[in-house]
Amino acid sequence: MSHPHANATHHDAAHDHQHDRDHQHDRDQAEILELDAEVLAEHIASIAAWLPVTAAPREIVDLGCGTGAGTFALLNHFPGARVTAVDSSVGHLQRLEEKARAVGAAERVRTVQADLDADWPDLGTPDLVWASASMHHMADPDRALRRINEILAPGGLLAVVELAGFPRFLPENAPEDRPGLEERCHAASERRHAEHLPHRGADWGPKLTAAGFTVVGERGVTVDIEGSRDEAVGRYALGSLRRIRGGIAETLAAEDLSALDRLLDTEGPGSILRRDDLAVRTERTVWAARSGT
Template sequence: MSNDERPAPGHGPHDTAQIDWEVFGPLLERGAELHLPLYEQAAAWLRQLLVKAAVAGDQGVERVLDVGSGPGVVSCLLAQAFPTAEVVAVDASAALLERAHARAGRLGLGDRVRTHLAELPDGLDALGGADLIWSARTLHHVGDQRAAVAALGAHLRPGGLLAVSEGGLTPRFLPRDIGIGRPGLQSRLDAACEDWFVEMRAALPGAVDDTEDWPAFLADAGLRTPRTRSFLLDLPAPLTEDARAYLQDHLTQGLDLYGDRLDEDDRTTLARLADPDDAVGIVRRPDAFLLSAQTVHTARAQQ
């Protein structure tokens, strides 16, 4: 599991255990780097919340857990945002943690960013406590999300902050009419992805059919002063080469995951968009853009 950008628009792969992270890791890291402006906004907000708490008499931020860290892009960002803290990148993939370790070394953060191999919610007991726990786009891969929030909350030190990034707005990257196929493809892709996501959630071990009320999950974990904010990534057309390559990866994964839910015309259009050699493919389109939002829910442990 990884909090860096997922391959399918809006959601992640069905069975993360079957993914070759040696191959997929570089793509995941590239996507997370593309979204750094969004994560920088979120980190600045968390720092503001924690600095205010420190002024009010709470402990400073000495230890941060990034649960579902992937290749460590956000782990390193958190180390930069909290320059006196130890940051632990936690993930179930050894290959992704190797990338996190290497990234921290390249950025001169190797003495403060370490890695821990663990699956959520199992395997967290050895982590100990933290002043800040960050988990993004990871908990929706756990069958019982409410229990997963409680498990993370249990690792907060007194006054510590849990930040869960789940939800937001599905990425937009195409105009309504792209000149091929029926207009409105983006909306139909979103609908197919949502149907796939419902089935993915239902098939998870220990899946619980629970309303996704993240502030309620935080409150049920005994945490207080909930706050929620959304952060925007707005990359207008024309996109950079890296951004277009990211969208090509996105569309290719979408074709694999839920292409069979589309009609023949939309499948053909999606395949053309994902084809780097097609003149109307996403990597060649001057009208492609990227607009998305991620929502972060926070709450604090009792003193």
């Protein structure tokens, strides 16, 4: 004898549990994005200032905007521009809108919730499209690049900003009981991401050319921030390593997992928040490409 009500209740509970997990993931990711924006604000601003625009853009699209690190750097650097901020996460867009209101920029920002692997929304005819750490998440980035080329104003510019990898925070000889732990964690994470994100770490120059763009600039940005006295760097390191742990716990050696958990235990004596030797070391590359239409 079936029990449809019990089954429905079980289904609803499973759905609610997944919904809660998705929301928690969204919140965790938002926190990392906002720490990234805070710690790397000068570097993001320097990339915006470097962009080889022929005239100050009036309409900008920020693809995969997250909580707005690029959006606000572009608003600051191009005070006459409006930004359409596009992301799949409603939560990220809500945070971005709150920040825009807080700084008096609400009228200059439009948010659009969209899955860019599906149907593209109407994004107008922007003079500048900014895609920071978002292109490698696309299921078909070549299709996305062609679509961007179609919507850009004649002579418009696309900026693709990509990370060489997740930031490093610890010295090579740390932690003392498991030296090199961070590199082993990153190696495990990169093996996992190679399967799910095959375009991460790609050379976007040839892809841009194949999509009909003319590459007009490429720049590497090296980040090396000493953070021993910066509380935000500690929180950034904590959040980043927590996120990595979630994907690699089952593949780490037991000793490494224990050492990682001691770093992530904010109440313990080995907490990463108690260290005075943290830094932020990472690299980014930006490609600037002119529309071929």
